[in-house]
Amino acid sequence: MATGIKSPDGTSRSQRTYDASRRRQAAEASRRTILARARELFLLQGFGATTISEIAAASGVSAESIYKNFGGKAGLVRALHEQSLLGKGGTPAEQRSDLAQVRADDPRELMEQFGLFTAEISPLAAPISLLIRDAAATGDADMASLLKDVDVARHRRMLHNARQLTARGLLRPGMSPDEAADIMFACTTPELFESLVVKRGWKAEQYGRFIAATLTANLL
Incomplete structure (x- = not known):
């Protein structure tokens, strides 16, 4: 045959x-x-x-x-930065985040999920973001351009999350998607990870719980 x-x-x-x-x-x-x-x-x-x-x-x-x-x-x-945003799971972290937002009924539980995603991704992504920042500060034009791209993409992602939360009615009454996106943008800055984890020695899990609590206090 x-x-x-x-x-x-x-x-x-x-x-x-x-x-x-x-x-x-x-x-x-x-x-x-x-x-x-x-x-x-x-x-x-x-x-x-x-x-x-x-x-x-x-x-x-x-x-x-x-x-x-x-x-x-x-x-x-x-x-390296793009790879870090995938997280550690087999499914990219952004896809898992979107699925969690679609399925969520309790906004507090969703904030806890956001904290878990932050604890997973930040140890991978923040060191690379800080590397980009430091290289850009030396005057490297390519890295300065990359730093801008990374910040724009991160804010775009936070705005995407905020709009989904708004559509689900999960945000505090009167809060706009833009304000929510800015709060989430601030909570995911690599400098915050640097301050608490790198400089103060927090564990990733502790950091994730802090992010969840901060988002809960400011968004809900």
Whole structure:
């Protein structure tokens, strides 16, 4: 029985599909390794002191492949920030947050969920955001642009959340989506994480409970 249609080079369609799948898996594994090593080096040495050559050597790839796939150090940091926002779960954190907002009947329980998401994501995202901030402060134009993009995207996400809460009737009467978004924007700033977790030694869970309590007090 035939197992597949042969191409002129003698390979079957199933073989080509299998080979393509293996290449994609290998490429994704290499990408994860590069990002992991880049994160370690950036957070240990700082943005300016870390070179693409160092990241490539630590990842077991060529510097050229990093430039090809990420476009340089700023591209790596952007990819690290985007990766951090996914959280630790199999489903991206934003999707889980949206689902929680759709299902929520008790606004206080939803604020607790927001606190849990913050405790999950902030240890991943805040150090990268602070790296971006510090690099931008040195005058690096690419990182200054990235810092602006990150802040705009974060506020856009908070406004999205606030509008969903408004539509569900879960906010305090008279509170506008814009005001709610600003409060959530302030609660998710990396500088707050830096003050309480990095400088004061709070645990992520304690920090998440604080965020939940703060949102409850100011939004409900």
